[in-house]
Amino acid sequence: MEIEQIEILDFLKRHSPFQELPAEQIEQVAISIDVGYFKAGTHILSFNEPLDSLHLIRSGAVETFRRNGELYNRLSEGGIFGEQGLLRGGKVRFPATALEDTLIYFIPQTIFQQLFDDNDEFADYVEVGDSERRKSNKATQTSQVDLLGATVETLIQREPVCIGSEASSWQAAQLMTEQNVSSLLILHNSEHAESPRDEVLVGTLAGIVTDKDIRMRLVAENGSLETPVSDIMSTVPATIEHKQYIFEAMMLMLRHNLHHLPVVKKQRPIGVIAISDIIRFESQNSLFIVSQIFRQHTIAELQSLVPDVHACFVRMVNEDANSQMIGSAMAAIGRSFKQRLLELAEEQLGPPPVPYCFLALGSMARDEQLVFTDQDNALVLDNRFDPALHDEYFRQLAQFVSDGLAACGYTYCTGNIMATNAQWRQPLSVWQHYFRSWIEQPSPERLLQSSIFFDIDGVWGETHWAKQLRQLVSQLARQRPLFLASMTRNALTRTPPLGFFKDFVMEQDGKQNNRLGIKRRGTAPFVDLIRIHALSIGSTENSTFGRIQDLIAAGTLPKGRAEDLRDAFEVIVMTRIRHQANALRQGEAPDNNVLPEQLSDFERKHLKEAFQVLSNAQKFLKFHFKA
Amino acid sequence: MLYLGPDRSNNEQKPVVIKDWSAYYAQQAQRVSHSLLQQFYAQGMVAGDTPISDVPLMAMDFETTGLNPQTHGIVSIGLVPFTLQRIFCSRARQWLLKPRYQLTDDSITVHRITHSAVENAPDLADILPELLSLLAGHVVVVHYKHIERSFLDLGVKTRLGEGIQFPVIDTLMLEAKLHRQKPLSLWDRWRGKTPLSIRLHDSRQRYHLPPYRPHHAVTDAIASAELLQAQIAHRYHPQAPVSDFWC
Structure with a gap:
């Protein structure tokens, strides 16, 4: 039978979260609605009074308030209010007043509760404040992501090939040949367990050996075949948890220039992924762009990659990647542009007269870079730096990189926080002094420009200096209430x-x-x-x-x-x-x-x-x- | 329904002017002979000094084949119970009826109810028990009282042998009181002013009520109920006695 509340039904069909409901549910809502008129300026809901319905604005406008009288929200046609009160004890939490002459549709509490329980989209719409719901929403989003949302374990093709740390290099090479693998995991062995603490380590990863290690550390060194494999392995290798994203594995491998990455679950290795696994998986993507960046030889060539960078950004958004994936991919690309520009600068200017560290600041350092962004950078120089002798080199280096970045879409920093500015091209000791003075003699004015320096990352050269500076900040800052207050x-x-x-x-x-x-x-x-x-x-x-x-x-x-x-x-x-x-x-x-x-x-x-x-x-x- | 200007015809019989509806109901309950009407009046009516906010109201709208109850029939009835606080759309009722007189092409155009739709519809007699029991005890609210009042009176008289009288609040009349208390002055007319329209849609607009598609019985009933809430919110006090409104 056709329902009689046709105007109500039509209205519901035009507004979220009702229009998304199945037809029979919308009709059920439509026939359960009651209506009320409120003249502009009159109270609709008062704090803590019993609440029996969700309020939907049919026409007009409504303001809701906090208990202290602060404005909480202003809503117009199609807006809903009262949901918090209904979900938390059936009493009004945010009093409401008609801002204009307003017609309200009342949706009974029972119907509201039923929609909320049965329909996730409806629940998400009315209750985005609830973090549990938001999380479940995110989980469903992730499952739709084919490429970026996939976890590392999906790449594992076989059980890891492992050997105990007491084995000889010869046994290791034999096993690798037999199993046709180019890397071998070395496990802590029970025979070496001398204390209960070591006992815990049994079966966990001690190291990794690759074809290259056997060539370089054994054969080229003319070592004995009986050399314990633990002598030629790379110890404490980088690993990745099985539930981490493939994307994160990619970033880890890029950062540390790894070709093999053991995958662990509860500290036990369950497989190894090679860079080729990832490339096969992700053909045209940020990784590809990064590798392209390192193949270009001029700024013009680098510039030609910009459309690819944008395409990659859009693609990640289309694929529902989350902000961390996108931010760190764009930061990795930005970092690669810098690194390649520095390589090119060194080719052109010759090797640096003293060691240096090129810093990324702000969003790039935070791995939260987007496509439309300033270049914020700085140079930390060796303490032996002598301005008269060395500064011209670093000035030119900074200029080269800065111009190159600008050509590739990273606009010059309007605050002049760039290595081209002599103030931000200083030896480590001066940087340490900068940080001390910011932290120990703070004022809001002095810190206005410098908050960006508290997001720093070493991009090139002596990157451990960036770490040192970060540690300095970490030690100093927490004991300085005045600094934190500023x-x-x-x-x-x-x-x-x-x-x-x-x-x-x-x-x-x-x-x-x-x-x-x-x-x-x-x-x-x-x-x-x-x-x-x-x-x-x-x-x-x-x-x-x-x-x-x-x-x-x-x-x-x-x-x-x-x-x-x-x-x-x-x-x-x-x-x-x-x-x-x-x-x-x-x-x-x-x-x-x-x-x-x-x-x-x-x-x-x-x-x-x-x-x-x-x-x-x-x-x-x-x-x-x-x- | 259509509004054709203020009622100046003063047609066939002058209706009895009833002031004290409560007493009238009590008296009718004894006087009428049909049991349906006895039950209807026996439910009683609120006293005239009852505050309007305490009165159970019933918005009612008829779609008819024309304007003359003698020659035209009812094709649908919409009812919506309400109070000043809330309009109970969830309890709205609507009936399609087979009119005693032919649908006209004009009426079909107006309310979109066709011959085939009413072919198997019941006669007013079939729904009277339910309709009267819903109306009992409520003050009826309409926009332009002459249609509903006269069509129902005659319809009941034809079927039960006796007519029916009940108090009505007419939102059109309230609007006319507010906007047409005196005719436009010569000066205003000379300046080209025209009287404000008090048709349902135009009246609603003045209170910022949304436009609805007209000539659907339940929708029009809801529209009148909303209009009365708005009129009282803007122009009256909710404690005003119901006798200020009904007639």
Whole structure:
């Protein structure tokens, strides 16, 4: 039978999360709805009164408030409210007032609960604040990813070929030939167990031997065939957990220039993957671009790869890669451009007069780079550096790299934080002094420009100096409340908006704007916030996600808060990434200005929740570091 | 339904003007002979001084084949119970009826109910027990009272031998009171002003109520219920006595 509430049904069919429901469920909702009219300015819901229905705005506009009277949200036609109250005890949590003359559709609690329980998409829509739900949502997304979401274990083709550490090199070579493998895993042996502690090690990985080791460390050295295999193996090799992404294996192998990577599960090796396995798996991708970068010989040739970089970025977005995958792939590509440019510079200028380390700063150092980004870099020089003798070389080197990067789409840093600036081209001792003075004599003004130096990564040369500087920061910063307070004051100058209303961005004070600076209002304050927490616990992690992981381990934040931060950060970064990918798809230059009308209802709701998490975290930060 | 301007015809018989509906119901319950009507009146009616916010209301809309109850019939009835706080769309009812008089091409165009749709529909007599039991105890709300009141009165009289009278709140009349208290002055007319439209759709717009497709009985009933809520929210006090509204 045709239902009589046809206007209600038609309305539901035009609005999320109802339009996505199966036909009979929408009809069920339509026939259960009651209606009420509220004149502009009248109360719709008061705090803590019993709540029996989800409120859907049929026409008009509504504002909801926190208990302290702060504006919580502004909603228009199709907006829903009251869901938090229904899910948490059936009492009103956010009082609501009609901003305009408003017609409300009341959806009974029983129907709401039924939809919420039966329908994951509906539940996600109304309850994005719940981190459990967000996680399950992410899990389903990952399963759709064929290439990037696959874990390392899917690449394993056979059981690992292993031998005990007491075996001879000859036995090892025999086994490798027999099994037709180019690498062999060496395991700790029970016979060597002398203490209960060693007992634990039995069967775990001691090292790896490859064809190349046998050639270089045994045959070329004219060693005896009886040489214990443990003498020619590479000890404590890099390994990867079986559940890690193939993508992460790729990054690890690239970083350490490995051709074989043992895969472990509960510390026991379960296989080995070779770089060829990955290449077979991922043909046209970031790895391919990285290898291409190292094959180019001029800046013009490097420049010709830029469209591939953009295509790779868009492809990863299309394949639903998460922000970590995309950010670290783009950072790896950026790092490779730098490394290749430095190789070319050294070819042109000759070997460096003293050792140096080329630093990446900011998003590249954090492995959170996107396609539209500044070059932020610096040079750390050996302490023997003599400006009169050596600086001309490094000035030219820096200029070469900086110009090359600009040609490849990494625009010059407007704040002049580049190695071409003599201030940021200094010996290690001067850098150490910089950091000490920032941390020990802090002021918000002095730190305004320098927060970027707290995300540093060595890209080329003496990269351990970058690590040393990071460790210095980690030791100094956590004991300096004044420094943390100054950093906090700077971090709080940029705040997120409250949410969206119609096609506007709505500010905390109710003002409305046409567009959202997603970096300035979202990712940047978020990164700042996490960095300060990380500094306060002495974390040496560079990436925001890595830092959040450290925060969880350190337990400095209230329970569950760090996980919420992680999910919220992902939402904001992915919005920025999708926005830039859209621009690239349409042949436009990507930027950071998101127009609300380009966002789906679903994205808006997620973003609003994420902004809320950020805003609360900023309040906590302010309180915590007494800024 | 259609609105054809203020009612100046004062047609066939002048309806009895009833002030005290509560007493009228009590009296009718004794007086009428058909059991359906006895039951209807026996449910009683709220006293005139009851605050409007406490009154059980029933929005009602008829789709008819024309405007004259003598020569036209009812093709559908929509009912929606409500109060000033909430409109119970979930309890809305609608009936298609087989009119005693032929559908006209005009009426088909208006409410999109065709010959085949009403071919197997019941007669008003078949649904009267249910309709009257739903209406009992409620104050009926319509937009332009002459249609529903006169069609139901005559329809009941034809089938049960006695007519029916009940209090009605007419949202059109309320709107006319608010906007047409005095005719436009010469000056206004000379300036080209026209009187405000008080048709359902235009009235609703003044209160920022959304447009609905007209001439569907339940939708029109809901539309009138929303309009009354809006009118009272903007122009009256919820404690105002129901006697200020009904007639």
